[in-house]
Amino acid sequence: MPLDQMDSRILAELQNDGRMTNQQLSDRIGLSPSPCLRRVKQLEADGVITRYVALIEPTRVNLGVTAFVRVRLDQQDDLRLSIFEEAVAAFPEVMECYLMTGDADYQLRVIVKDLHAFEEFLRRKLTKIPGVSQLTTSFALRPVIYKTALPIGDRVADRGAAS
Known part of the structure; x- marks a missing residue:
């Protein structure tokens, strides 16, 4: 539009x-x-x-660990993609999920209380999804740029940027 x-x-x-x-x-x-x-x-x-x-500050609600998880599936057919997408949509820890090109099939942004909670998320949820064959995780040390406002039209939208 x-x-x-x-x-x-x-x-x-x-x-x-x-x-x-x-x-x-x-x-x-x-x-x-x-x-x-x-x-x-x-x-x-x-x-x-x-x-x-x-918009809620994660650390103020005891969610101090942000992880970026790259997921590779054993097959990339429609059934496996659908199973994975439905499963991660039900996990409250998954804040974002993108179907990707390149080395990984998906990139997730996961937020949890601590490293123990992240381990539990991996062991009890993510690795239990049929078709998941490889996970690679990177942990965010701190946000440098975090925006929620899309860059629409003029530069007025940039005023909402937080770092």
Whole structure:
């Protein structure tokens, strides 16, 4: 869906603060409240805006270990891919999962309390999925750049970057 400049500004502002009122949003983008609300509702209906969330600092909720796990399957057929994807979708520790090109079939971002919890996750969950043949893990020492705002339209979206 092509976005015009006003839609891009709406998205940039909502990515920075999804809790702002429609009045606040309309003031920030220079559009009256009624057309602003219509545009937001249309962006939601079109599936551009899929949900609103609260971003939580992991260490504040005792989740101090982030691991990136590369997974290789023994076969890459549709059945094995589907089995793997359904299984990892059910694991709350898996924050992101990407089907990849290159050495690994999947890349996961996993977040857990500590190394013991990560070992338990590997032993009791990830290695139990049929077709998993190889795992390679790297642990994050600290985030350098972590963004949630997509780079849409003008540079307004960059204001929400946190490091």
